Amino acid sequence: MLVTAGCTDSKSEGGKPDPNNEKQASAEVVKNFAAAWVKAWAPDGKPDEAAALSDTPATFGKRLDEVDTALVAQSVTVTPKDEPNCSDDNTCTQDLDVEAVLRGIGTMKWTSTATAVKTGDAWKIKASGDTIYPGLGEANYLKRVRALPARASILDRNGKALTANRPVVIVGVAAGTKATAATYAAFTKNLQVDGAKLKARAVAAPAGQFVDAITIRAEEWETLRPTMGKLPGVLTMGGTQSLAESPTFARSVIGTMKTATAETLKNAGPTASAADQVGTTGLQYAFQQQLAGTPGGTVTLRDGKTKLSIKTVFSQQGKAGAPVKTSLDPALQRAAEAALATSKLNASLVAVQASTGQVLAAANGPTPTNYNRAFQGRYAPGSTFKIVTSAALMGTGQNKSTPLPCTNTINVLGKTFKNYDGLAAYGNGTMEQALNQSCNTAFISQHGRLPKDGMTKAAALFGFGQDVKLAIPAYGGEVPAPKDDVAEAASMIGQGTVTASPLQMAMVAGAVQHGTALKPVLVPGKDPAGAAASPLPAATTAALRTMMRTTVTGGTAKVLAGNGAVAAKTGTAEVVSNGKVITNGWMVGYRGDVAFAVIVEGGASGAKAAGPILKNFLSKFS
Structure with missing residues (x-):
């Protein structure tokens, strides 16, 4: 009995398709062509491998590449469908399911037909535009048009x-x-x-x-x-x-x-x-x-001669x-930017709604910058941090009337701390006076009354140490547990390892006004809102409000007197820049439901550098 090779489904030796079995051989070349097509339309892909499987590789590779370019295909999946349909021993067809991701639009799907032909002893894909997309033929082409919607505000x-x-x-x-x-x-x-x-x-x-x-x-x-x-x-x-x-x-x-x-x-x-x-x-x-x-x-099939659309595919x-x-108040934002424009040094201003934590304004000046120092800057807060230090001492049983001696210098384990240059030692005084006059030595004299983690725990009540989850990057500040008494003394005046952003210091002022530290919010509904810590003790809150108010009426923040019922705290922080010790000027506070913080890089002091900026800002709204 005579059995021809073309009538059997058996595999040839080694498991390879039998070249004389038209279904096996055509299915194999179609499978290989589908894989090569995927490679050709991959990013930086080349059509050479797919072209080599066709009967006219010199022209088909270019055709395949042209369609890829026309569609702006990001990637493609090509899947042979069903069994080959063989009309004779030399010609078989098989459908291909194609999904092309069009960059910037979406996924386009179609079914084309690959024709496999036997040329000599080898099977090849018949080079035709229809193999790529039905109706392309020899001259037609695909044209894509992309339409962008108007960007939302x-x-x-x-x-x-x-x-x-x-x-x-x-x-x-x-x-x-x-x-x-x-x-x-x-x-x-x-x-x-x-x-x-x-x-x-x-x-x-x-x-x-x-x-x-x-x-x-x-x-x-x-x-x-x-x-x-x-x-x-x-x-x-x-x-x-x-x-x-x-x-x-x-x-x-x-x-x-x-x-x-x-x-x-x-x-x-x-x-x-x-x-x-x-x-x-x-x-x-x-x-x-x-x-x-x-x-x-849209993608349209176009006539290669007339260039007219045949159909939308x-x-x-x-x-x-x-x-x-957002939570931004445009009037306050303009006021903040106008105030910073008066500075000759880099400066940032943040204003928040004390009752909600929502950011009302965040500005950096005097020149525009893409880097948001107001949110991301990591600065020593200097004497503005004495708000937190006062709260920490009150937690040990002290109050605003507790005597604190203000001396010219104080020595802690061999480290000498001094006051800012403009302050003369006044001897015995109260905690309130120490805050009003910003006496470093008065606060440091109490370092022994605090437990090792006293400053860290007090700072946590003002929201320090948390991962701020705003819609855009922001820094919430850190107050690491001090390694020794010197580090603890430095942290009490906002130096050493203590760092904060202007945003965080605005939140500190807001916590005094509101009574509870809140999480900052820029995009309501997106940014986590609510309390960042337990409420401050009522007595501590009341004392801090009084002390910050008297800092304006008779202390270092008197530059703000005459601008309504403002409560504030100044700060001068020493930092090392390019090998030199310079100072940054700070001022934080609140008026009504608006809490704020200003830093001036290289500013001589909070009162001289940040004060005029805040005075300008406060004058622009009631």
């Missing part, structure tokens, strides 16, 4: 928009050598763009490409256009971007947007594109996906982004 505490989609201009240069030395010098001078790096990018870019350098507001470009617009190689593109009312307004909180980088693209999620403007810092970064929404898109409806409501 970041809102203030009353639900009014802090950001809006405003006109911008993307300024760049033409690829190659069209731009001159004068062009790159102008970018450096006028736009703070590194001209040398821009030139390197332009020279390396493919011919005809627009090399973007910076995105600026349209009104800013109008002032630069008469000079920069005429320079060789300068190119611009118009667009819109989600921006605040000015380049400085709440910049380090609201954040910035730029053309996506590898890092920000990953944060933006699978529906973002490398060409998108995405959040890079602040709330714009933290809530990028919520604010951006979901892009829509994929369509996805976009979804508008959702706004993010």
Whole structure:
């Protein structure tokens, strides 16, 4: 009996498909082609392997790559479906289920048909556009269009928009050598763009490409256009971007947007594109996906000759982004920024609602910065920390009338502590007077009355030592248990290992006003709210309120007198910067339900450096 090889399903020796069994052989080449297609459309993938499995590799690889480029496919899965259908010993067809993730849109699904043909002793995939997508044939092509929804706004505490989609201009240069030395010098001078790096990018870019350098507001470009617009190689593109009312307004909180980088693209999620403007810092970064929404898109099959659409083969409806409501008060934010603009030194101001912990304003000045020192700065709080020290001593049975001696110096285990230069020793006095005059030696004289963890426990009552879980990065401060008496003495005056952010010190002032330390909140409903610690003892709260008020009426914070019923505490903290000891000036306090903190880096003292800024701030609201 004669049995032909083509009529059996048996495998050839070694388990390999029998090349003379059309179903086995065609199924194998289709399976291999599907795997090669996946590799070809992977990031940085090449079509060579898939092309080599076709009957015309010289042209099919290019065709497969063109469709990948047209769709902007991020990845693809290709799955052979059912059994091959063989019309004769040399030709079989098999369907392929294809799912392509279109970068910046979504997943497009289709079924195409691969035709396997026997050429000589080998089976190959017949090179055809229909193998990639049905209807492509030899000349037709796919065209994708992506539609971005308008970016949602970041809102203030009353639900009014802090950001809006405003006109911008993307300024760049033409690829190659069209731009001159004068062009790159102008970018450096006028736009703070590194001209040398821009030139390197332009020279390396493919011919005809627009090399973007910076995105600026349209009104800013109008002032630069008469000079920069005429320079060789300068190119611009118009667009819109989600921006605040000015380049400085709440910049380090609201954040910035730029053309996506590898890092920000990953944060933006699978529906973002490398060409998108995405959040890079602040709330714009933290809530990028919520604010951006979901892009829509279509893919049409087009006639290769007429370029007209034959049919829409994929369509996805976009979804508008959702706004993010913050606790910011725009009037107080403007007041904070205006006050910081009067400083010649780096300074930060935070204002919070004492009764809720909600952030009302957070500003850094005098020049705009993306680094939010107000939330993330780690500073020695200096004498503002004596609020906590007073509470710690009251926990041992002392009160605001307890006698505390103020001497010029005090020695602790060989370490000499002194007062700030402007304070003369006044001898016997009370705890209230020590706080009013900010006498270091008076507080340090009581270090023996505290247990080793006394300052750490007292600080915890003001929210220190917690992981602040705001929507954007923030630091809550630390008061480590002192290793010896010297460290304990230093911590009592806010030095040594004690650190805090301006936000945390504003929360300390808020705890005195409210009676309980609260968790800071920037995005209500998102950030954890409520108490950060047990309530302060009622007697301690009452005493601290009185002591901080008399610090304004007759102490080191008298610069704020005449600005309503303000309670405050000054601070001067010694820090080492570039090998030199400098001082930072602090002032914290509250008026009504608004608690605040100001730090001035390199400020001579809290009263001289931070005081005028706070006086300016308080004068702008009642």
